[in-house]
Amino acid sequence: xxxxxxxxxxxxxxxxxxxxxxxxxxxxxxxxxxxxxxxxxxxxxxxxxxxxxxxxxxxxxxxxxxxxxxxxxxxxxxxxxxxxxxxxxxxxxxxxxxxxxxxxxxxxxxxxxxxxxxxxxxxxxxxxxxxxxxxxxxxxxxxxxxxxxxxxxxxxxxxxxxxxxxxxxxxxxxxxxxxxxxxxxxxxxxxxxxxxxxxxxxxxxxxxxxxxxxxxxxxxxxxxxxxxxxxxxxxxxxxxxxxxxxxxxxxxxxxxxxxxxxxxxxxxxxxxxxxxxxxxxxxxxxxxxxxxxxxxxxxxxxxxxxxxxxxxxxxxxxx
Amino acid sequence: xxxxxxxxxxxxxxxxxxxxxxxxxxxxxxxxxxxxxxxxxxxxxxxxxxxxxxxxxxxxxxxxxxxxxxxxxxxxxxxxxxxxxxxxxxxxxxxxxxxxxxxxxxxxxxxxxxxxxxxxxxxxxxxxxxxxxxxxxxxxxxxxxxxxxxxxxxxxxxxxxxxxxxxxxxxxxxxxxxxxxxxxxxxxxxxxxxxxxxxxxxxxxxxxxxxxxxxxxxxxxxxxxxxxxxxxxxxxxxxxxxxxxxxxxxxxxxxxxxx
Numbered sequence: 189x190x191x192x193x194x195x196x197x198x199x200x201x202x203x204x205x206x207x208x209x210x211x212x213x214x215x216x217x218x219x220x221x222x223x224x225x226x227x228x229x230x231x232x233x234x235x236x237x238x239x240x241x242x243x244x245x246x247x248x249x250x251x252x253x254x255x256x257x258x259x260x261x262x263x264x265x266x267x268x269x270x271x272x273x274x275x276x277x278x279x280x281x282x283x284x285x286x287x288x289x290x291x292x293x294x295x296x297x298x299x300x301x302x303x304x305x306x307x308x309x310x311x312x313x314x315x316x317x318x319x320x321x322x323x324x325x326x327x328x329x330x331x332x333x334x335x336x337x338x339x340x341x342x343x344x345x346x347x348x349x350x351x352x353x354x355x356x357x358x359x360x361x362x363x364x365x366x367x368x369x370x371x372x373x374x375x376x377x378x379x380x381x382x383x384x385x386x387x388x389x390x391x392x393x394x395x396x397x398x399x400x401x402x403x404x405x406x407x408x409x410x411x412x413x414x415x416x417x418x419x420x421x422x423x424x425x426x427x428x429x430x431x432x433x434x435x436x437x438x439x440x441x442x443x444x445x446x447x448x449x450x451x452x453x454x455x456x457x458x459x460x461x462x463x464x465x466x467x468x469x470x471x472x473x474x475x476x477x478x479x480x481x482x483x484x485x486x487x488x489x490x491x492x493x494x495x496x497x498x499x500x501x502x503x504x505x506x507x
Numbered sequence: 508x509x510x511x512x513x514x515x516x517x518x519x520x521x522x523x524x525x526x527x528x529x530x531x532x533x534x535x536x537x538x539x540x541x542x543x544x545x546x547x548x549x550x551x552x553x554x555x556x557x558x559x560x561x562x563x564x565x566x567x568x569x570x571x572x573x574x575x576x577x578x579x580x581x582x583x584x585x586x587x588x589x590x591x592x593x594x595x596x597x598x599x600x601x602x603x604x605x606x607x608x609x610x611x612x613x614x615x616x617x618x619x620x621x622x623x624x625x626x627x628x629x630x631x632x633x634x635x636x637x638x639x640x641x642x643x644x645x646x647x648x649x650x651x652x653x654x655x656x657x658x659x660x661x662x663x664x665x666x667x668x669x670x671x672x673x674x675x676x677x678x679x680x681x682x683x684x685x686x687x688x689x690x691x692x693x694x695x696x697x698x699x700x701x702x703x704x705x706x707x708x709x710x711x712x713x714x715x716x717x718x719x720x721x722x723x724x725x726x727x728x729x730x731x732x733x734x735x736x737x738x739x740x741x742x743x744x745x746x747x748x749x750x751x752x753x754x755x756x757x758x759x760x761x762x763x764x765x766x
Contacts, residue, residue, distance in 0.1 A: 256647070256649070285634060286649055289638045289640075290638070290641040292603050298602070298603050298728045299634050301602070301631075301634060302632070323739070324735070325735050325736075327733050328730065328732060330730075370680075371674055376670075377670040379669065379671070380669065380670070390765075415766075432670075448763055458520075485745070487755060487756065488744065496756075500756055503757050
């Protein structure tokens with residue numbers, strides 16, 4: 189495979205983990221790997237180069253415009269002008285999905301979504317997508333002559349630096365977007381919590397509905413702190429307003445693969461399990477012995493989280 | 508204020524069904540229900556129409572076999588009418604094809620606002636909202652967790668990987684909402700009775716002026732190579748807590764060298 193383009197995402201000059209994960213895989217599949225980014229190319233050129241990108245096509249700052257329409261428009265123009273990647277990889281992030289959706293319409297080409305693995309078959313790239321909560325894998329390839337657009341799930345590949353030099357920065361012009369570019373970002377809110385980041389922590393302790401009410405989430409927080417890990421949550425308690433969305437683990441939240449995942453008061457809905465099933469070791473505490481979470485747990489405690497968690501916290505504090 | 512809401516009718520998630528062994532497509536020959544993730548879009552649309560001092564909420568859906576069961580649920584919540592696109596030619600249609608059909612149907616509504624969920628509970632590609640927006644030439648706010656409209660401008664909080672952004676976007680526009688943006692109402696008995704008489708326009712692909720070759724299997728532009736059962740994670744030890752369950756956890760954490 190000749191060339192793969194990878195969507196680079198960065199915040200405050202730090203390249204996102206999903207970008208580096210995709211670069212590691214793209215490098216193994218293609219002779220040339222290049223990135224495209226909505227933002228300043230110089231700020232990310234060294235990191236992207238170190239991870240195997242030879243070039244980065246950058247739009248420069250968007251001045252309040254949203255990434256989706258801007259980057260899709262810029263990419264479509266670049267392709268029309270002769271750029272010919274065999275495949276375009278984007279992370280399954282908010283912006284990645286927006287770009288992929290709009291680009292797919294501009295190219296009149298489909299998107300293969302929820303990709304967890306990629307393989308080369310002749311001249312085409314085959315994506316693997318889990319369905320039915322990860323019990324069945326579907327392998328899909330494109331049968332058009334347009335570049336394949338793939339949305340890759342975080343944590344599908346392992347990021348690994350190589351000995352590449354700084355990526356060459358090329359300008360990527362954003363065309364006039366007309367009405368589609370009318371939405372503006374007027375304020376940015378960061379909901380970072382203390383301690384290690386949820387999707388990078390070695391230990392994750394998550395809470396669900398079984399906690400009973402919002403106040404009880406502090407037990408999850410305390411346990412995460414005691415173990416030097418990060419706290420997570422199910423969609424149910426995020427939707428209920430107990431904790432911010434940035435803590436959500438699952439299909440519509442973050443995908444985590446820590447060494448140890450502790451699920452407290454979580455039954456194990458499919459939407460949650462796809463976000464944590466890849467953890468190395470799973471401990472579950474739930475009062476319902478029939479809860480699906482026990483089907484993936486290495487150690488399951490059938491019991492009341494309101495008893496087990498305080499006892500556990502006390503035992504850890506006494507050490 | 509006229510709001511078009513995209514809704515999907517899906518197999519009951521409690522009984523997700525299976526893949527057709529011939530085509531590898533999800534079987535949809537059972538009774539379909541309103542996708543729970545779309546009930547948030549319906550509720551948000553109803554509240555925005557009420558806040559704007561009135562207006563119609565029109566449902567737009569694509570489903571096999573002229574299925575209206577899920578649409579009736581949303582009509583019972585308070586939507587005024589529905590457009591249903593149902594056609595044998597649509598079997599095997601992918602996300603882009605679905606967006607093309609929905610966009611053509613939405614054009615008939617002449618809506619100020621198009622509302623969707625973020626992703627369906629059965630297919631979860633999560634790309635249809637942006638595809639519809641691009642096809643209609645509209646700006647969009649995706650993954651909105653809060654939405655208000657004032658003076659023809661949508662003010663929304665859009666989830667990001669790190670938190671959320673405040674977005675302002677002039678109408679007409681498309682907004683996709685997350686679960687939890689509002690609490691969907693339960694249809695009242697009166698609503699359920701009224702829904703039986705509300706108009707549902709049933710359209711074919713030809714009615715929308717869409718070439719049947721651009722949708723369905725032929726239009727999908729992708730082929731399923733194979734389908735395989737994923738290796739299962741094995742369950743470990745499950746023990747009943749007799750008051751010493753926490754000791755088991757401590758011992759396991761020690762064994763893993765976390766402690």
